[in-house]
Amino acid sequence: MTAESVTPVPRSGIHREAPPAVTAMVRLIRDAWAKAEPQIPEISQFFYGMLFTLAPATRDFFPINMEVQRGRLVRALVHVVQMVDRPDDLVPFLRQLGRDHRKFGVVSKHYEAVGTALLASLKKHLGPAEWTPEVERAWAEAYTIIARSMQEAAAADDNPASWSATVAEHRRLSWDLALVRLEPDQRVPFQAGQYVSVEVPQRPRLWRYMSPANAPREDGSIEFHVRAVDGGWVSRAIVSHTQQGDVWRFGPPLGRLSVDRESGRDVLMVAGGTGVAPMQSMLDELAQWGENPKVRLFYGGHTREDLYNLENLRALASTNPWLTVTPVVEQGPGLVGCEQGTLAEAITRHGAWPKHDVLVSGSPAMIRATVSRMLVAGTALDQIRYDPFTID
Ligand SMILES: Cc1cc2nc3c(=O)[nH]c(=O)nc-3n(C[C@H](O)[C@H](O)[C@H](O)COP(=O)(O)OP(=O)(O)OC[C@H]3O[C@@H](n4cnc5c(N)ncnc54)[C@H](O)[C@@H]3O)c2cc1C
Incomplete structure (x- = not known):
């Protein structure tokens, strides 16, 4: 698991009761972590030191400047370990993660080294009073379940571990936004709505998720819309420094956003930025x-200038009567047919959308706000789909 995998697992809404032994195991893990968490910088430092000693090849999976990495991997591991009582949500996520990790050349002994380093650093920082044999067994069992799911999924995947693609076009749509079109050497087998992890030459080994903005095309080309976030290592490099001819690498397509044309249900899409x-x-x-x-x-932004793709969407709606596009802005003057407020406010003004499948995509804060407000408004959790979002 690397930097970009610091992601809460999306909830499916399906909840099998965990067996009591698993519930007890998770309680031990959570109690131990509550005590260890304040020491995360020291735990991370010890963890990497031990990992790179046990399996020196893993050093190549991480950026040269480990400052960027900080506590991300340890936090990601702990987050996932604490979820072993939610297999319906966790297992599909781990299977995707396992397939995604093939791009690093991760093999079984690396999984072992990560587990050993994680347990050793927790043991050292918690001390014998907290790190009892029972606690150690709980962490070891949970980590084994995780590593096994990831490795099984990786072994079952026949696709290439990664793809290369050449930048054919880089166009600034605004000061902080660029459209990048790439031509892959080999067709990337993504489905509309999925995302891929991306590595760019300006930021080696800092993989970030990006969502293709087009359906699969005959010529295989893929477009991305990239927004430079404040202090962002990768997004700023892409927006400011990408050039035609740059070669990018992609991991395998991932994600749960899709439209089921056969379900007979209508679709509500909620998109920010x-x-x-x-x-x-x-x-x-x-x-x-x-x-x-x-x-x-519903397509939202702070101001109308943020709705960079509105014209394209309106053009699409004008020739496709099944599509209605509603812009939503938080501040400043609106547009014709525009709603005011946050996306969460605008959508819930229309009720609970009981007959719709709901797809949500945007920044972590926007997803959190939208999903929680819809739940309060009465939308069922299993109607809503979104992909994992990064936490820091
Ligand atoms: C499933 C998925 C699909 C994505 N698709 C796209 C896409 O199509 N286009 C695109 O531009 N980005 C997309 N992202 C976000 C992208 O992966 C990166 O998180 C983002 O570009 C920031 O990376 P960075 O290296 O520049 O920032 P980092 O150096 O990782 O972080 C710098 C700062 O920015 C904050 N930050 C990180 N990510 C975001 C974010 N998404 N919104 C607001 N603040 C953030 C961090 O908290 C941190 O404070 C997607 C993310 C996910 C999880």
Whole structure:
């Protein structure tokens, strides 16, 4: 697990009761972590020292400057370990993560080394009073479940471990936003709505997730919309320094956003900022069919200038009667047909959307706000889908 995998696991809404032994195991893990967490900088430092001693090859999976990495991997590992009582949510996520990690050349002994280093650093920092044999057994069992799921999924994947693609176009849409079109050497087998991890030559080994903004094309080309976030290592490099001819690497396609054309249910799409990219990809795909479910897209930003893709979406809606696009702005003057407020406010003003499948995409804060407000408004959790978001 590396930097970009610091992600809360999305909840499926399906909840099998965990067996009592698993519940007890998770309680031991959580209690120990509550005591260890304040020491995360020291734990991380010890963890990496031990990992690179046990398995020196793993050093190549991480950026040269380990400052960027800080406590991310340890936090990601602990987050996942604490979820072993939610196998319905965790296992599909781990399987994706396992496939994604093939791009590093991760093998079984690396998983062992990560487990050993994690347990040793917790043991050292918690001390014998807290790190009892029972606690150690709980962590070891949980980590084994995780490592096994990831390795099984990796072994079952016949696709290439990664793909290369050449930048054919880099266009600034605004000071902090760029459209990048790439031509992969080999077709990337993504489906509309999925995302991939990306490595760019300006920031080696700092993989970040990006969502193709188009449906799969005959020529295999892929477009991304990239927004430079404040203090962002990778996004700023892409927006400011990407050049035609740069070679990027992609991991395998991942993600749960899709439209089921056969379900008979209508679709509510909620997109903030560049979260509109996977929605555009799915709409692009739907536009190839004559008949579709009704799709209502709420596309939001702070001001109207943030809605960089609105014209394209409106053009698509003008020729596809199943699509309605509603812009939403938080501040300043609106637009024709525009709603005011946050996306969460705008959507819930229309009720609970009981007959819709709901797809949400955007920044971590926007996803959190939208999903929680919809739940309060009465939307069922299993109606809503979103992909994991990064935490810091
Ligand atoms: C499933 C998925 C799909 C994504 N698709 C896209 C996409 O199509 N286009 C795109 O531009 N980005 C997308 N992202 C976000 C992207 O992966 C990176 O997180 C983002 O570009 C920041 O990376 P960085 O290295 O520049 O910032 P970092 O150096 O990792 O972080 C710098 C600072 O920015 C904050 N930050 C990190 N990510 C975000 C974020 N998404 N929004 C606001 N603040 C953030 C951090 O908290 C930190 O304070 C996607 C993320 C996920 C999880």
